[in-house]
Amino acid sequence: MRGVPLEFRHVTKVFANSQRPAADGSAEGAVNDLSLVVPAGQVCVLVGPSGCGKTTTLRMVNRLIEPTAGQILIDGQDVAEKNPIDLRRSIGYVIQQVGLLPHQTVADNVASVPRLLGWERQRTERRVIELLELVGIDPGEYGDRYPAQLSGGERQRVGVARALAADPPLLLMDEPFGAVDPIVRERLQNELLHLQEQLAKTIMFVTHDIDEAIKMGDLVAVMSQRGRLAQLGTPAEILAEPASDFVARFVGRDRGLKRLSLSRVGDLELIEPATARPGDDAADARQRAARHAIPYLLLVDDESRPLGWLKAADIPNDGQLTADGADAASPLLELRTTLKDALSMLLDEDVLAGIVVDRRRSVLGLVTVDELTSVLRLPDDARG
Amino acid sequence: MPEPEPLVRWDWLASHVDVLAFRTLEHVVLTVIAVFAGFLLSFGLALIIRRSPRTYGPISASAGIIYTIPSLALFTALVPITGLSLLTAQIALVSYTLLILVRNTVAGLQGVPAEVSEAADAMGYTSWGRLWRVELPLAMPVIIAGLRIATVTTIGLVTIAAFIGQGGLGFLITDGLRRFFPTMYVTGAVLSVLLAMAADALFVGAQRVATPWARTRTEAG
Numbered sequence: 001m002r003g004v005p006l007e008f009r010h011v012t013k014v015f016a017n018s019q020r021p022a023a024d025g026s027a028e029g030a031v032n033d034l035s036l037v038v039p040a041g042q043v044c045v046l047v048g049p050s051g052c053g054k055t056t057t058l059r060m061v062n063r064l065i066e067p068t069a070g071q072i073l074i075d076g077q078d079v080a081e082k083n084p085i086d087l088r089r090s091i092g093y094v095i096q097q098v099g100l101l102p103h104q105t106v107a108d109n110v111a112s113v114p115r116l117l118g119w120e121r122q123r124t125e126r127r128v129i130e131l132l133e134l135v136g137i138d139p140g141e142y143g144d145r146y147p148a149q150l151s152g153g154e155r156q157r158v159g160v161a162r163a164l165a166a167d168p169p170l171l172l173m174d175e176p177f178g179a180v181d182p183i184v185r186e187r188l189q190n191e192l193l194h195l196q197e198q199l200a201k202t203i204m205f206v207t208h209d210i211d212e213a214i215k216m217g218d219l220v221a222v223m224s225q226r227g228r229l230a231q232l233g234t235p236a237e238i239l240a241e242p243a244s245d246f247v248a249r250f251v252g253r254d255r256g257l258k259r260l261s262l263s264r265v266g267d268l269e270l271i272e273p274a275t276a277r278p279g280d281d282a283a284d285a286r287q288r289a290a291r292h293a294i295p296y297l298l299l300v301d302d303e304s305r306p307l308g309w310l311k312a313a314d315i316p317n318d319g320q321l322t323a324d325g326a327d328a329a330s331p332l333l334e335l336r337t338t339l340k341d342a343l344s345m346l347l348d349e350d351v352l353a354g355i356v357v358d359r360r361r362s363v364l365g366l367v368t369v370d371e372l373t374s375v376l377r378l379p380d381d382a383r384g
Numbered sequence: 385m386p387e388p389e390p391l392v393r394w395d396w397l398a399s400h401v402d403v404l405a406f407r408t409l410e411h412v413v414l415t416v417i418a419v420f421a422g423f424l425l426s427f428g429l430a431l432i433i434r435r436s437p438r439t440y441g442p443i444s445a446s447a448g449i450i451y452t453i454p455s456l457a458l459f460t461a462l463v464p465i466t467g468l469s470l471l472t473a474q475i476a477l478v479s480y481t482l483l484i485l486v487r488n489t490v491a492g493l494q495g496v497p498a499e500v501s502e503a504a505d506a507m508g509y510t511s512w513g514r515l516w517r518v519e520l521p522l523a524m525p526v527i528i529a530g531l532r533i534a535t536v537t538t539i540g541l542v543t544i545a546a547f548i549g550q551g552g553l554g555f556l557i558t559d560g561l562r563r564f565f566p567t568m569y570v571t572g573a574v575l576s577v578l579l580a581m582a583a584d585a586l587f588v589g590a591q592r593v594a595t596p597w598a599r600t601r602t603e604a605g
Binding site for chain 2: 089100104
């Protein structure tokens with residue numbers, strides 16, 4: 001089932017036992033008059049410092065916590081009017097420590113909600129296999145294992161499979177990748193984005209990590225202390241025009257750099273290099289390279305795959321080109337490489353241009369450091 | 385000079401196998417009734433504590449006070465009320481199991497990781513469903529550990545129940561002492577120790593069968 005819209009209307013939560021009067025004498029709210037709409041099939045990331053009420057907000061959606069005031073609507077229906085047990089069975093939920101049932105096997109864990117819903121045994125079994133394959137866990141090898149026998153990343157994948165088991169239109173994820181190391185986290189994030197491309201669920205995702213918010217969100221809701229919505233917008237909007245000092249501080253001084261991770265090499269206009277193949281006429285190649293904005297010649301093979309760079313001045317005036325003395329043709333970028341990764345690869349290799357290649361490693365064009373840094377110049381771009 | 389009475393007359397044992405078997409069976413029955421009734425009562429109390437944690441203090445304190453009363457004193461104190469009956473013996477035996485069983489059952493349920501309970505709620509388990517299918521299975525190692533201690537303790541206490549005429553292996557001890565017949569009381573004592581050890585081993589086995597997931601933890605890697 002594809003995603004459905006999720007709407008918060010003036011939602012407030014005050015915890016009875018934490019009613020410390022604020023300076024103005026009113027009770028302190030965990031969430032304060034929150035209104036936002038997540039369109040169907042989009043990922044909305046709630047991000048903010050600890051204690052900003054983002055987890056409380058999430059838990060009000062499936063009524064693990066009841067709001068003090070306001071309404072939450074899923075596909076236009078007020079959750080307060082639904083039976084909480086039925087409501088929860090219709091929403092996928094993934095929490096930080098995953099919360100897999102330790103006494104049940106991987107397959108039984110994934111089958112939890114279908115069993116609660118009373119599905120037939122064969123239908124449940126088929127669904128479990130389908131889902132484990134979807135998240136990249138071999139059902140034959142892992143189905144009968146217990147959670148304690150899995151790695152952190154595997155457990156997280158099983159948690160996602162479990163949340164998807166009854167094909168809910170809405171997923172709630174509370175710091176789902178908080179407990180795994182950065183490399184695994186990166187991979188899981190990419191996998192979730194890839195899954196989301198096929199599934200188009202509506203996802204509400206909680207994190208305290210602004211980089212994760214920018215990467216995962218179609219929408220980012222920055223929350224400040226006491227559950228106030230400081231800014232709601234696309235990652236690009238939040239980075240380009242923070243609505244307040246709080247948001248600017250939270251996003252960080254490096255927001256220009258962060259913007260680089262929002263765009264990909266394919267979004268840029270690629271520069272066509274001067275190219276030639278070994279055996280071509282050297283004089284002609286030398287002339288073309290010398291006239292080029294980057295005074296280098298890119299040697300390619302018959303399949304247009306890069307072989308190496310020749311400096312224009314080093315190319316002989318006559319005879320045929322050879323690959324002798326060519327510099328390594330690196331770094332190689334792909335169209336889907338983020339600008340952030342591209343810039344860091346260029347800086348690592350200490351070169352002015354990266355070679356963009358397609359899947360068969362044929363040259364598509366060049367990306368220069370100048371081009372990348374022009375994206376960093378925020379004000380122009382924000383207005384453009 | 386008459387030959388001194390030996391510690392064990394093997395010929396007496398051989399000719400009284402049926403008596404020994406009967407008294408052992410009696411002992412087992414008394415123990416099983418006490419532990420079973422004690423567990424039902426403790427489980428009910430643990431559920432009350434689960435609903436309202438404030439009751440834990442008073443319940444645990446009452447069970448603790450009963451536990452400190454010397455067993456022989458408790459048996460004799462009950463005799464004027466309920467007589468030299470099975471009921472008298474069981475009231476005392478059950479009372480002694482409460483402290484261990486209530487505490488372990490509550491500790492077992494409380495030991496369920498918060499994120500597991502939260503995940504169960506979020507998936508749409510009902511409160512009872514969560515108790516039966518999530519909390520109890522996870523609490524099982526601690527509950528079984530409690531049953532193990534309670535059973536071994538009860539096997540010892542049942543021996544004393546013989547003083548109010550309830551049979552069991554304690555009968556061999558009291559009767560043997562009265563008759564200055566070491567074979568009887570030594571056999572009674574040895575058999576009750578063996579019974580306790582057997583019960584202990586049984587629960588260790590039950591533990592392993594009931595918690596297959598706990599075994600795998602060390603194999604992970």
